[in-house]
Amino acid sequence: MTTAELTKDAYNTAVKAAVDTVRAEHPDLDLRSGTAVRALVIEPGALLDATQRDVVNRLRTAMSLRAMSREASVPRADAEAVLSNFGIELGGGTKATGLVRVNLTGTASVTVRAGVEFKTEDGVKFVASKTTVASVDPAVGEEEIRPATGGKYYFTVPVEAEEVGSAGNIRQGRSLECSIIIGNYYSSEAFSDFSGGEDGESIASAVARIPAALAYRGMTNSLSVRAQLSASLADPSVLRAVSCVGHRERAQLRDKHNPLGVAVGGRVDVYARLFDIPGVESFVVDGTLVEHDSTAGTGTYRIVLPAYPGFYAVRYVGPAEDPGRQGSFQYELVRGMVAGASEEHDCVNACETAWSAYQDGVILVYADYDASYGASRAFKVDLYWTDGIKALQELVDSPEVRNVAADYIVRSPAICLVSMTAPLRLKAGSSATEESLEKAVMDYINSRSFTGRLTRSELANVLIQHGAESVNMGDSGMRLAGRICGADGVWYYIDGDALDVSQIGPEQAMISAGTVVFAAELGAIQVSIGTGSSAI
Amino acid sequence: MTGVTRDYTGRQVDLECLQTIGEPAGVTELSLTAVDGTSRRVTGMQKVIQRYVTLLLTPSSSVPFPDEDDNMLLDALRAGTVSNMGYLRHLFNTASAVALDIIRRDDYNTQMFGDTVDDERITSVELDGITVDYATSTLGLSLVFRTAAGSDYAYVLPVSTSKG
Numbered sequence: 001m002t003t004a005e006l007t008k009d010a011y012n013t014a015v016k017a018a019v020d021t022v023r024a025e026h027p028d029l030d031l032r033s034g035t036a037v038r039a040l041v042i043e044p045g046a047l048l049d050a051t052q053r054d055v056v057n058r059l060r061t062a063m064s065l066r067a068m069s070r071e072a073s074v075p076r077a078d079a080e081a082v083l084s085n086f087g088i089e090l091g092g093g094t095k096a097t098g099l100v101r102v103n104l105t106g107t108a109s110v111t112v113r114a115g116v117e118f119k120t121e122d123g124v125k126f127v128a129s130k131t132t133v134a135s136v137d138p139a140v141g142e143e144e145i146r147p148a149t150g151g152k153y154y155f156t157v158p159v160e161a162e163e164v165g166s167a168g169n170i171r172q173g174r175s176l177e178c179s180i181i182i183g184n185y186y187s188s189e190a191f192s193d194f195s196g197g198e199d200g201e202s203i204a205s206a207v208a209r210i211p212a213a214l215a216y217r218g219m220t221n222s223l224s225v226r227a228q229l230s231a232s233l234a235d236p237s238v239l240r241a242v243s244c245v246g247h248r249e250r251a252q253l254r255d256k257h258n259p260l261g262v263a264v265g266g267r268v269d270v271y272a273r274l275f276d277i278p279g280v281e282s283f284v285v286d287g288t289l290v291e292h293d294s295t296a297g298t299g300t301y302r303i304v305l306p307a308y309p310g311f312y313a314v315r316y317v318g319p320a321e322d323p324g325r326q327g328s329f330q331y332e333l334v335r336g337m338v339a340g341a342s343e344e345h346d347c348v349n350a351c352e353t354a355w356s357a358y359q360d361g362v363i364l365v366y367a368d369y370d371a372s373y374g375a376s377r378a379f380k381v382d383l384y385w386t387d388g389i390k391a392l393q394e395l396v397d398s399p400e401v402r403n404v405a406a407d408y409i410v411r412s413p414a415i416c417l418v419s420m421t422a423p424l425r426l427k428a429g430s431s432a433t434e435e436s437l438e439k440a441v442m443d444y445i446n447s448r449s450f451t452g453r454l455t456r457s458e459l460a461n462v463l464i465q466h467g468a469e470s471v472n473m474g475d476s477g478m479r480l481a482g483r484i485c486g487a488d489g490v491w492y493y494i495d496g497d498a499l500d501v502s503q504i505g506p507e508q509a510m511i512s513a514g515t516v517v518f519a520a521e522l523g524a525i526q527v528s529i530g531t532g533s534s535a536i
Numbered sequence: 537m538t539g540v541t542r543d544y545t546g547r548q549v550d551l552e553c554l555q556t557i558g559e560p561a562g563v564t565e566l567s568l569t570a571v572d573g574t575s576r577r578v579t580g581m582q583k584v585i586q587r588y589v590t591l592l593l594t595p596s597s598s599v600p601f602p603d604e605d606d607n608m609l610l611d612a613l614r615a616g617t618v619s620n621m622g623y624l625r626h627l628f629n630t631a632s633a634v635a636l637d638i639i640r641r642d643d644y645n646t647q648m649f650g651d652t653v654d655d656e657r658i659t660s661v662e663l664d665g666i667t668v669d670y671a672t673s674t675l676g677l678s679l680v681f682r683t684a685a686g687s688d689y690a691y692v693l694p695v696s697t698s699k700g
Contacts, residue, residue: 008601019648030548030579032642032649034587034594034635037550047600 006050014050018042068207079203086213087231090206096161096168096197098190100126100176102134104153106184107145109135112157117179118188124167126159126176126194153184156191168197219396219403225270229410232395238388241273241449243413243514246406250503251512253352254345254407266406267346271355271413271515272392276446278415278519279386281308284320286376292369299369301377302362309357310389310412313485317365320378329379330366333489335359344397345409351508354487355411357390384415413517414484414510416494416501418445418454419524422478424463424471426529432467437527440466445520452513455498456480463527482518486511544579548650552578554586584639584656585681585691591635593695607631613675613697621666628663628677636661655685664690673698 019031019042031038061067062078080090100118104110116128134143134155143155161168174190212227219225222244230236245252247265255267287301305311317331335350341358342348353359365379392410395401402408420441426432444462445454456478460471471478481495486509494504501516578586595610609631618624636658643652660682667676677693 006600011600016648023650027650028546028548030550030583030587030649032587033638034591035550035583036553036586036590039590040551043600 006047006054010050010054011046014046014053015042018046018049065207065210068203074203076200076203079206083206083210086210088206088209088213090203091201093164093200094196094198095164096126096166096170096194097129098126098159098170098194099156099192100128100159100188101154101156101191102178102182102188103148103186104145104155104182104184105151105186107136107153108183109133110145110155110182110184112180112182116157117162118157118159118176119179120170120174120176124170125162126168127162129158129160132157152186161194161197164197165199166197168194170194219401219406219408225268225408228401229270229272229392229395232392233388238274239272240276240447241413241517243271243450245269245271245512245514249512249514250507251510251515253507253510254347254409257346257348268403268406268408269515270392270396270408270410271450271517272389272410273413273449273517274388275386275519277442277521278312278384278417280315281311281383281385282380283383284378284380287363287365287367287379289369289373289375289377290364294369294371297369299367299373299377301365301367301379303365303379303381305361305363305381305383307360308383308385309393310355310359310385310410311361312355312384312412312415313491314363314381315384316380316382317363318380319367320380322380325380325382332364332366333361333485334364335361335487335489345407347409351487351510353409354510355389355414356409357393358409386412411515413450414486414515416454416482416484416499416516416518417524418480418482418499418518418520420459420478420480420520421526421528422459422463422471423476423528423530424468425531426467427469430467430469432529434527434529437463437466437468437529438525441525441527442520442522445518445525448518450514450517452502452516453498453500454480454482454518457497484511484516547579547653547656548583549577549579550583550586552576552582552586554578554582554589579656581655581681581683581687581689584658584683585689587639588635588658588661588681589691589693591638592631592693607634610695613695616697624666625663632661632663653685655683655687657684658682659684667692672696 022029022031022041029037031042062074063082068074068079068082076090083090102110102112110133112128112132112134114128114131117125118128119125132143132155134145136145138144143157145153145155148154170190170193172190172192176188176190178185178188212223212230219228222242225244226239226242229242230239233239246268247255248263252263252267252269254269255263255265258264283306285303285306287303290300290302292299303317314331314333316325316328318325318328335354336359337347337350337353338358338360341353345358347353347358350359363381367377389410389412396408396410424437441459441462444459448454456473459480460473460478463471479495480497480499481493482499483494484492484501484504486492486505488506488508490505490509492504492509492511494501499518501511502513504511592607593610594607596607597611609627612618612627618627639658642649643657646652658681662680663677664680665678667678668674669676673696675695675697677695679691679693681689681691683689
């Protein structure tokens with residue numbers, strides 16, 4: 001802060017305050033401009049006072065969260081200093097890069113050293129990222145001076161924006177001014193579109209993260225749990241949604257472990273959605289023959305699942321040699337619990353470990369049997385699984401984070417796998433295709449949090465927003481269905497105008513609005529564009 | 537002051553920077569020197585001339601916000617850019633007008649500074665003559681002040697043109 005940064009208004013205000021103060025005590029002193037007392041007392045005092053007030057105002061502004069949200073009023077460095085108190089760092093952004101075309105009137109060799117500056121007419125600066133030597137007969141590592149139209153020549157120089165931000169993403173042909181004199185120089189411009197420049201995180205966005213940053217200091221509510229989990233991830237964006245199922249909620253089974261079976265609290269199930277489209281892990285594994293019927297040609301095999309902590313359900317079981325997954329077998333998932341689940345997290349049965357790192361399981365496969373298969377047979381298995389649940393469980397179990405008053409288990413959400421068919425008609429002139437509309441619906445479904453409900457009308461709205469004029473909602477129109485694998489291993493099916501997951505199956509299935517997310521896989525969403533009345 | 541029987545009780549005062557200014561019968565040239573180090577209070581016309589001189593000789597570069605109260609007189613004298621008396625008069629008139637504007641602005645701001653009596657209210661300042669003492673690099677500006685009370689005062693303002 002210097003006096004040069006003061007405004008005249010601030011200075012005049014300080015002068016008036018000083019005059020009033022001195023005159024209140026010494027009304028006989030002449031304090032008008034030009035007097036010795038004013039020059040010796042009032043003006044230096046006012047200057048210091050105004051400077052101090054300005055410093056205080058800046059400090060007050062810099063420490064005000066509200067003021068920080070108003071970008072321009074707070075220097076970025078000040079905002080970063082305050083945000084660091086909450087453990088928040090502003091996202092940095094990146095610099096744009098590109099090639100500058102330097103146009104010449106002759107072919108004499110030219111050298112442009114690293115650091116030479118080019119700038120647009122509105123002041124966006126770029127610096128040469130390496131020394132460029134250009135000639136008509138270039139040696140290795142040199143640039144060629146090439147002929148251009150109108151008897152001109154040109155060569156290119158790689159540059160990088162001086163500042164981070166999207167302002168550096170200038171378009172091809174944008175005129176640039178060079179900071180040095182280059183022999184035969186005629187003009188310079190962007191050789192192609194510059195790219196890579198991204199703005200840093202806005203101060204307002206960082207301020208919006210403060211509540212979460214404050215909350216994660218204690219795992220006491222959904223917000224704080226989410227913040228704590230996010231903070232532990234290298235890429236917090238992979239944590240799409242979080243739901244906490246705690247005291248007195250239907251899907252919370254562990255807090256009813258008492259003779260009366262009433263909820264007593266102290267147990268929290270954290271459901272973390274770490275995917276958009278459900279992740280699928282495919283592997284080949286040997287199944288052990290349990291029993292067989294040679295006459296009927298059928299056998300039951302037992303597959304012990306490898307460790308996929310937090311897997312959701314089995315998607316497919318088929319012969320190992322079937323690459324197209326045409327010949328699937330019937331199967332039954334039997335969830336189990338790993339050692340320690342009971343002691344560490346009070347899980348008393350396999351259902352209570354479902355979708356957590358404490359869950360394991362076996363698959364009973366009902367396949368064809370041939371004596372030549374022997375006592376075991378290889379199967380191909382697809383499992384709904386997204387990595388990350390175990391790491392989150394280790395986090396909430398760690399001494400630094402662990403809640404001393406409650407017991408937390410992290411689980412993958414139960415997934416309501418949605419399928420939809422929808423005949424529709426496009427708006428006139430719309431460029432939408434069946435593929436683009438299907439993708440729009442899929443993206444919408446996969447972006448949902450723990451909403452508990454998905455309706456035909458909201459999907460119809462998505463279609464209309466992306467180019468449909470009307471969606472057939474009649475008897476022969478849009479169909480919406482979903483299936484959920486409960487904690488008890490049973491698949492539950494729902495359909496109708498709305499998929500409501502709040503009350504499905506027994507308590508042991510652990511299906512509720514707080515445990516289920518909606519998701520759609522490729523091929524499950526089918527749109528048919530029609531032109532006749534059936535499409536309406 | 538000589539020949540003055542005036543009651544200055546209750547007047548606002550300033551610290552004395554210039555030695556005694558006489559009140560002439562008609563217009564009389566007075567010679568003034570800087571204060572001898574003993575601080576005294578000053579009021580009346582002596583205080584007003586002191587204000588005027590201070591403002592007149594305040595270089596623009598020494599005030600926080602010179603945009604409105606710009607005054608190039610001393611800067612030009614010390615930079616050696618005053619080539620003739622005519623230009624000096626022009627510079628003086630400009631600087632004097634600025635100084636008088638500031639004085640009047642404050643004089644009329646009675647709410648902030650209190651009332652100004654007529655014999656402390658300058659109505660005009662004229663440059664009556666210019667002398668140059670090359671031996672001491674000193675310019676003598678002969679000034680005639682007129683107040684709202686109708687009195688004229690003559691004052692020779694010595695201005696050192698060395699950069700000091």
